[in-house]
Amino acid sequence: MAPLVRPTYAVIAKTAGVSEATVSRVLNGDESVHPDRAQRVRDAVEELGYKKNRVASALASGRTGLIAVVIDDDFSVFSDPFWGSVTSGVSRVLQENGLHTVLMVAPVGALDGGVAHYLKSGEVDGAIFFVLHSDILVNHLKKQGLPLVITGTPHSNADIPFVDTDNFGGAYSATKHLMNQGCKKVAIITGDIGTTAAKQRLDGYLQAHRESGHLPTKSLICEGDYSFESGKNHAQRLIETHPDVDGVFASNDLMAMGAITVFENAGKSVPSQVRVVGFDDALIAQTSRPSLTTVRQDVVALGEAAGSLMIAQLNGQDFEPIILPTELVIRESA
Amino acid sequence: MAPLVRPTYAVIAKTAGVSEATVSRVLNGDESVHPDRAQRVRDAVEELGYKKNRVASALASGRTGLIAVVIDDDFSVFSDPFWGSVTSGVSRVLQENGLHTVLMVAPVGALDGGVAHYLKSGEVDGAIFFVLHSDILVNHLKKQGLPLVITGTPHSNADIPFVDTDNFGGAYSATKHLMNQGCKKVAIITGDIGTTAAKQRLDGYLQAHRESGHLPTKSLICEGDYSFESGKNHAQRLIETHPDVDGVFASNDLMAMGAITVFENAGKSVPSQVRVVGFDDALIAQTSRPSLTTVRQDVVALGEAAGSLMIAQLNGQDFEPIILPTELVIRESA
DNA sequence: ACTACCCGCGAAACCGCTTTCACGGGATAA
């Protein structure tokens, strides 16, 4: 059926009776070829079942059609469905634009690690970073002219195109919601405070308090790390230090679940005695009992936005940072 | 710091005082170069900060160092942390072997779709398939000589290297466990029966019954689709048609959670009145209340096995299908 | 001492596509 050795331009050119240059023009959408000859080329391509060799094409043109998605961490991060969804969004947008996604999961740290090496080897046309722990590599690559997008707000350099969720706004409305429900003493369990997202969510929580006129005690601010365990630990601590806590905003759903587990086990029923709000609207928010009131962020959209920003850059179009809105999803826990 | 235009073999060769052929030999580990000259080359590489252009290398050698990971479905599948973890495993193994992962998520269906096109364009050295709905494309690619690995048991052709979890054994031990706990009437909620995994799990369930001497009524076998909703729906139906059901084996944790939710809401407490066992040992199995007794499959190991099988093929080594063992994790629900 | 090998190494072809450059001829302007 399909020939064992794939045909090349030479073959197409010969059967179509044109030069290789013309074949290239037709296949790359150059309008300047006479319609008749163009059609002859397309016929030949069809007849021979020709598929362009992307590697040769990449070498000659300098464009590989590959975009790296870099997760600056160990592999555990990727087990979080969050990044799977974001990756889906990125991948879909890129695919629609004829690009492909190269996945790299590794601690990025240095400028000379494997990831850095690869990104500089000319094999990708751009890179999208998730979970960035430092801006060093990014700034370095930017200087080399590699198109970049990062998800999450950058630590330092505002010059890098980024997409992010409205962490501040989401946290603000979550906290506000708890207060509106009558909570007098609202604690927060933050995410890994080394991430900008965790800081922004903390700010939103503080802002809501500021507006209400009384700032929370320092001990109501619990520094978690996004893990189920840290949600449990901090809830336990809160029960001991602040028995009258009646509201908790957790920086993600997993910690919220951890907290709820501890509260319920301690005889504090949710939401009648303690109200809990999470962040993300992950699957567990819907499946848990009680179901979780949470701040939804559209993770697939986040990925799509990152992909679009990359496309825009590659096309030399204008672009600016994208901040996606959040939505408070009210369920049973608050 | 780093030069703006990256050096090529020509430059390395000149500064090292050797030919480009020798540079290539050194950089590809050819032993036949005199140690002194080899060292000169390495020095030049170091001094000039040389990074090999992988695209040019790929064109000349025919090897791109890229392995496609194909998820034959829409993007929703990838939001399941299951595949994220498998992908992690694959990616790690490949990275250790100097290869990179190209992620493709799309319905594969036809032989002439975008995915098929890409896989045939010579840009990848091999392909690993997840969630295969048909063997057509795979058989086609195999004929073209592309190294392949599929996760899950193939539908037809046993000739394709694959990795899978011991679905049969896992389901068997889950069902056996329920019986040992005293359950007299054990139902199953299967996964999408179009998948081989769902069939194998059903077989394991049936085998346990066969050995116990009484086969389950047909109506105890509920055909689900791995979704939370289908777990809920079938549990509801079971409550109505078989009020005396005292054990349920669900083909994944999500459906198990759905079933538990319905049972508890209906006043049937888990595990005292109905025992429920899931499959996967996903995160929710640990975080739910009651925590879920389930069949653990090591998904990262699954990915690693797939990666290893690919490496073995590329190296021309022997290989055979890998079946990974499962482990029953006993928690509160059964 | 002479032929037969072997080994390290460089010249050059090659991988398949892109892109520059210049040419021939028809159209337009003077």
Next chain:
DNA sequence: TTATCCCGTGAAAGCGGTTTCGCGGGTAGT
């Protein structure tokens, strides 16, 4: 009519490595 442009097109020079082929000299065999 002649000079000037413009346009479609092909020849050919890359892109940056890899690999074959054969040369020169040293070693071994007789």
